[in-house]
Amino acid sequence: MTRCSGRLRGLFRPHLATFVSFGAIQTAQLLLPLLALPWLARVLGPDAFGLLMYMSLVSVIIGLVMDWGFTLGAVREAAACRGREGALSALLGQVLSAKILLSSGCLLGSLALLPLLPHAAAHPGAYALAVMAGLARGLNPTWFFQGIGRAMRRMACWDVCSSALVLLLAFACVRAADDWPRYLLLTACCKGFAYLWLTARLAGRYRVLPTLGGGWRALARTRMLFAGTLASLVYNNGAQLLLGFFLPPAQMGMLVAADKIVRAVVSVSNPVTQTLFPEICALRGAQPGRAASMLRWSLGGTAAVMLCATAAVWFAAPWLIRLALGAAYAEATPILRIMAFLAPVLACNMVLGTQTLVAFGKERALIATQAVMCVLSLPMAAILAYVWGVEGGACLSLLVESGIFGGLSWSVLRFCPIAFFAPATKGAR
Incomplete structure (x- = not known):
């Protein structure tokens, strides 16, 4: 038993700090929004709450499209490029270029689906906010920090703070059934600012210059x-x-x-x-x-x-x-x-x-x-x-x-x- 425990500690102890950081990010992305459910469900009522939950699916879908295959493929490439700043700079530039292309495609696709999706045409403003929240979600640079194996604490701090701010502002700003689109607005603004700030810092640190060709290559590889x-x-x-x-x-x-x-x-x-x-x-x-x-x-x-x-x-x-x-x-x-x-x-x-x-x-x-x-x-x-x-x-x-x-x-x-x-x-x- 002692030998087994020793082997287990040897396997996972070097990765404890990264594990804790990912735990904080998961808390920010899933558990903190879950804490908003008791408030939202009670102040909105079943119908408005149902509309909010349905529109949140639009945000999730756009975020997944923006992620493309980068949450696995780009992480794998960044892990292989550890210690080589030139290769990391090229990879970061290609992925950021690809996300610009993907955001344009998501906007066009969202416009095409507006008259087709249930409740979207009846609530176009809320639908637009859901789209913006999805685009903000797609800017998440966690993949890069995960691949290089560094600075995960910084990423976790920004993610947790932005999600906590969404939660606190929801208590203050969403107080009646007609306020349900405000939650989408808060998510788009708070998460978008956090991810844009982190991405801009990375782009400056690695001197990234987005290019159309680099974006297409990143999309093709993944x-x-x-x-x-x-x-x-x-x-x-x-x-x-x-x-x-x-x-x-x-x-x-x-x-x-x-x-x-x-x-x-x-x-x-x-x-x-x-x-x-x-x-x-x-x-x-x-x-x-x-x-x-x-x-x-x-x-x-x-x-x-x-x-x-x-x-x-x-x-x-x-x-x-x-x-x-x-x-x-x-x-x-x-x-x-x-x-x-x-x-x-x-x-x-x-x-x-x-x-x-x-x-x-x-x-x-x-x-x-x-x-x-x-x-x-x-x-x-x-x-x-x-x-x-x-x-x-x-x-x-x-x-x-x-x-x-x-x-x-x-x-x-x-x-x-x-x-x-x-x-x-x-x-x-």
Whole structure:
């Protein structure tokens, strides 16, 4: 037991500071907005709250498009370029150029979708604010700090402070049902300023000059990873947008709120994934045994923690709903109980997909699995919502992620079994 504990400390102690920083960022991005739910749900009422939750999906989708494949591909490249300022400067310039191109595409796409999306044409101002909040989200430079393995504390400080400011201003500015678009405005302004400031400092530090050609090259290099992001966007957020055609705003609000609660629980495991991803990329060639040991601990620990979290959420669902949303949202309790089972599946998928297949250069297997579920998710969403209503919508994510888990497990065993079963490297501790 002592020997096992010593090996575990040797594996993870060097990355403790980065882990803590990622934990703070996850708190800023998921848990702090979750603290706003009790206030927003009560002062807005079910209908206005449902509109806010639905419009927030637009922000999430645009943020994911802006991320492209950079949250994995650019991190992998930056990790390989550590210590070489010229290469890091070129990479940063290319990614920033690509984000400028992506923001233009998102604006044009948002205009085209305005008359098509439910509630967007009826609330064009709020829709515009949701688009701006998504663009602000897409400027997040965490990928660069993660790749170089430095200055994560600074990134975490700005992220936490900006999210805390959104929370405090929401208490002061959102006080009636008609105020719901203000929350989108606060998010766009606070997060946009923080990310723009950090990006400008990086651009000055590395003397970055954005170019059109560099942007296109960055997009081309990570297009396969974006295919996976696009598939994830469709079977998660796109399917939820489709549910809006079948479910009233009040039910959509309860569904999206329950999804946020469960994903906040899953976010507990995200710092582990984000901390270990660049390290596994660096170790898989030189020390495959050490990388495999990291992956085994990560998968086993993630599964155990998330199974306990599922049980806790299931039993505490009535109390959580009363605390987070209020007595008027009691119908959300069975929705939350269904979605609680998503936690271990989703968390394990992140280990098998990001930490394993992408880190070992087998992202095509991940993308193929996601593409299959992308194709199936939209008809599944329509059928489940039409036949079983909001309970069917609650089952959608669980069915999709379970299918992905099966595909990823098969892919790991088929294409890179060495990821988990590599022999120990001589001299490695």
